[in-house]
Amino acid sequence: MEYVMKKDEFIISDDQDKIDSNYVHSFLTASYWSPGVPLQTVKKAMEGSLSFGVYLSGHTETQVGYARMVTDKATFAWLADVFIDESYRGKGLGKWLVLSILAHPDVQGLRRILLATKDAHKLYEQAGFTALNNPERFMVYNPTGYKSK
Numbered sequence: 001m002e003y004v005m006k007k008d009e010f011i012i013s014d015d016q017d018k019i020d021s022n023y024v025h026s027f028l029t030a031s032y033w034s035p036g037v038p039l040q041t042v043k044k045a046m047e048g049s050l051s052f053g054v055y056l057s058g059h060t061e062t063q064v065g066y067a068r069m070v071t072d073k074a075t076f077a078w079l080a081d082v083f084i085d086e087s088y089r090g091k092g093l094g095k096w097l098v099l100s101i102l103a104h105p106d107v108q109g110l111r112r113i114l115l116a117t118k119d120a121h122k123l124y125e126q127a128g129f130t131a132l133n134n135p136e137r138f139m140v141y142n143p144t145g146y147k148s149k
């Protein structure tokens with residue numbers, strides 16, 4: 001069943017079929033975290049995640065934001081690729097998107113939700129995220145598969 005949140009003229013939905021993958025790709029391929037990411041990689045990641053679109057409702061729905069959760073739906077999730085179209089920023093949509101994702105039925109009762117950000121800590125803090133309290137326990141492996149620019 002589709003998960004839908006509504007606020008003013010905006011809608012958040014987890015319906016994969018509504019997502020404009022070309023729009024999402026055009027943002028992500030120019031972003032600081034995935035410059036040059038191929039469209040096929042974006043589509044595959046989208047299909048393997050719980051993906052959320054933010055839409056301006058009206059005559060037709062126009063996509064104005066996106067984010068996805070990579071999750072086993074039981075213990076762990078990784079929040080990724082969060083963005084709001086530049087012309088719709090500063091209206092609370094980013095915060096609403098993060099809170100709506102955290103309220104999704106598939107990510108309840110998990111042990112840990114992680115994310116990485118360069119400068120949007122304040123946004124995620126408002127949703128309850130904190131810095132790692134034991135960063136020495138975490139490691140990262142950087143495979144040589146998909147390479148961005």
Ligand SMILES: CC(C)(COP(=O)(O)OP(=O)(O)OC[C@H]1O[C@@H](n2cnc3c(N)ncnc32)[C@H](O)[C@@H]1OP(=O)(O)O)[C@@H](O)C(=O)NCCC(=O)NCCS
Pocket residue numbers: 081082083084085088089090091092093094095096116117118119120121122123124126
């Ligand atoms: C980050 C982003 C999604 C926030 O969306 P938004 O709709 O403008 O955010 P909101 O209006 O809901 O802001 C919520 C709060 O987060 C803060 N915030 C938003 N973006 C921030 C940023 N980049 N750095 C620090 N704080 C930020 C706002 O100041 C606001 O705090 P306030 O309520 O105390 O004023 C949006 O700026 C964006 O798409 N940026 C480019 C992509 C990006 O950097 N994504 C995050 C990757 S981790």
